[in-house]
Amino acid sequence: MRIEADRAKCDGLGMCEAMAPDFFEVGDDGTVVVLEQHPGEQHRQDITAAVDACPVLALKLKD
Template sequence: MVAESDETQKKLPGNRRIPTASNVSGRPQEHSVHTVVVDRDRCAGNGICEVLDPAHFEIGKNGALIILSPSVAPADLSRVHAAVEACPASALRVD
């Protein structure tokens, strides 16, 4: 990866980086800020996400998904992606 100076990197609010030639690879960047998002219209409350990553997901008493921590640290990204990919309703995504 080619390092860029702080002057040439453009950032969005929340320190999200604008894609540049050095950080567009299709893979999450360790320094990027990621957020888990649920499509409430699609979520069926199956709870697979909660089983795979209870630090980020919980099914409430009413059967609705609760996102416990929308921000995803780089160390948690693989668990969150596993939960997103396992969702039978395709109701989860990571931005």
């Protein structure tokens, strides 16, 4: 699986970081930084919750 982030859409609200801090961070510029683009399958539930929590739909999870 692969995490994709559309930084142009990101408003830096931090929902992803709150849900999965090992994989997402709001950077100094106020937009999302994906810390691990290809996480292990064991993290799917947490990452899916973080992607679904994004209010501006800036995140996607691809298989």
